[in-house]
Amino acid sequence: MAEPPVIILEREVERLLCYRELIPRLEEALGKFSRRDSAEVIQPVRSTLPLQKHNGFLGLMPTYMENDGVLCTKLLCFYKRADGSTLPATQATVVLLDPEYGNVKAVMDGEVITGMRTAAASAISAKLLMRPEAEVLAILGTGKQALSHYNVFTEMFSFKEVRVWSHTRQRAERFCHSVSGPVTICLSVEEAVKGADAIVTVTRCTEPVLLGQWVKPGAHVAAVGACRPNWRELDDVLMKEAVVYTDSREGAMSESGDIILSGAEVFAELGDVINGTKPAHREKTTVFKSLGMGVEDAVSAELVFDQWKAKASQP
Template sequence: MAEIPVLISRDEVKGLLKYSDLVSHLEVALAKFSKRNAEEVIQPLRTILPLERYNGFLGVMPAYMVQENILATKMVSFYQRDEGSDFPAHQATVLLLDPQRGNVTAVMDGTVITEKRTAAVSAISTKQMWCVPFCHLQFLRPPHAEVLCILGSGSQALSHYEIFTQMFSFKEIRLWSRRKEKAKMFSSKVKGPVTVCSSVKNAAEGADVIITVTMAKEPVLQGQWVKPGAHIVAVGACRPDWRELDDDLMREAVVYVDSREAASSESGDVILSGAVVFAELGEVINGSKPAHSERTTVFKSLGMGIQDAVSAKLVFDQWKSQR
């Protein structure tokens, strides 16, 4: 008889999932994904069910990491909420399964997993690291980055702030949000000083790293406001007809993605601009494609099932170790 699945709450996931563990494990997963080896990673494109009546979507994201024997699927809902709504735009649940028997071993909050793994992948795209033997692997962050700009003030903005201030040293952090009250709440939640800007232009001009975590359907960031050599992490606009970045920026920058297949099907920024994807982030980690940090770069993040699977396994292992 199958065992009863473990239930792991949002607060438990938040305490168990550490960025320090997450980054290294996600780097391995991204690198394996970009090798396109079915003996290592099996991950179909996510299935999206539109809920037009409620202005929302339901996504299902299964993935299997073969050698690690990690099988999981995430169910995530995302909605275009009215400004006054108290409901979150994104909610998720992750199921971790036993690959051999097919039974569910754990059911856990997936919202925190989504927030943390997305921010961790953004940070991976931004960091500099050493690889062996004897080669310096430059990721996409410009050297000597001093100014961080965050466009958006929701939960993803907060998780990105957390990991970016842990991993990097910025002299100035700027924030812009359509919702002024949420921007004030954001600045009151974080430990360090944040400058709340009145416009995207004021926030973005001169910034070395720009993170877009909005629910925008039309471009909010224009290429003319972005300084040459900046790195842009584009996290919002996860539908083929939604945009955060304008054509000038997408066409002039070197564009990196987590998955070419997903970007060509789901990213309005890529599809509608006609931008050419230069590489997947996993290819940069593998060393098969360079990181052009001397140029303006865009990392278009859509999120993948293997990111959720790796995160869920980390949560479950930590949960077991504390029992």
Template sequence: MEPSLDILSKEDVKKCINAEVLMEKLEFALADYSKGEDGGTQQPLRLTIPVDHYKGRQFVMSAFSQRENALATKVVGFYPENKDEPTHPSDIMLYNPLNGSLQAIMDGTVITEYRTGLVSAIASKHLANPTSKILAILGSGVQCTGHFNALSLLYNFDDVRIWNINIQSAEIAAKKLGKPCRVCTTAEEAVKDADIICTVTSTSTPVLNKDWVKPGCHINSVGAVKPKWQELESDLMRSSVVYVDSKEAACQETGDIIISKCEIYAEIGEVINGQKEARWHETTVFKSVGKLSHKKYIFIKYLNKLIYLYSQL
């Protein structure tokens, strides 16, 4: 008898995800990755396929986790001009690592939304001031909501500000948060005196300048997904203590690192492992390119099965 194949829709995945459990798995994954061979993971750089004719890109990301005995591949698109479809359509395939047979196919959009915000929350837990009260989010897409929900698991913010180049989009995003927040007309206004700043944009030019950021602020940057794109001004990158999910990927994939020629102090996994210091009393930047973020444990409960995934952005 052939083994059954589980197929999980977007709604199935929503029912299965537990954010607290997922955050724990992601922290394990970050730590394991930064242990190198001792971490028991295999995670090559993602394959990038330009689809320039339709102004899109596709990424193929595979990983094996010895800890979870899980083998998975994620295929995700980047179509920033999508209106009626997700800008990051994705699917995840889970394989039996013993024989390579396909066990499950699941929608990856919800997992990506959760995972990206939760990784930023993990970085903030280690790098931000533990008394942080002011949150600023630049960008108003799904990651605006994802980052707010993830960070709210750790912090009780007194003031939340949102900015987007399209103010109507920012107003729509603010209503989704379910908590009063201020929509700002400029990025500078949004980040003034902020304790934590999240840049979740699709911009190709910097939206955050050094002079706007107060000393000791922590910044989570998840945009600038191409070598010639930037979210953060080069002076800001060079003057901050920079952490990444994957040094290998960050040095090849994001303009925030490549163009600024900043020094990378550590991978966030090295901080979790106690190998590097969490210098939260200084201005810190966590640059997430999705490489290590892709290699995250995704904990899914489906019917009577527990499926452990090691996935990617």
């Protein structure tokens, strides 16, 4: 008889999940996904259900990793919020199942998992594509994803300066008070990104906010917002001049307004670079367009569950 499902709440997920252990698992999973071996990762493109009354969507993200025995799905609600709205832009729950019996093993908060696995994927993109001598990081946006990206980027890399931009100075100041190191508040996007070696866009914008004319040649951009085919963060100039990488080519071609509306070509998936089948063009301006994938949630949830079991077995 199957054990009843474990409920793992947000604070417990925070205690159990760390970048040091998550990043190697994500790199391995991204490589497996891009090999397209059906026994490695079975993951359809995220399906969405419109929540028209609330200006949002319900996204369903199932994944099966047959060789690893991992079956998982995430339920993600995400919204186009008005500027200044106090309502959350996302809410997520991750369900981990036993692939043999079909029962639910664990239900866990998905907000921490989403924030950390997304930031970790961006950090992996920077590890592969950013110039080694990078000194300046610019973050556009000040929400949960901005914080998770700040945490992992400053943990993995040694930047001499971190800049942040937000629609309001109040939110930028609140962000600065929430992080452990010094951050420069910039009053405009142009000011924030001029001369930056790495740029992270984690905004709620649905129209381009980052223009190619402001981006330093050879900079690396991790574009995380704008997850709908008619939403954008980056302009045509940047998308067409940069070498574009993504987590899932199929996902990007169906979900990313930055790619679809600009007509930009996707050069490779991150997994292609990890597998050595496509090069990392560090000497050129690069864009990693992140949509987020079910396999990222699956390996993150499995790590959380493994850690929970290890702690539960301790006397």
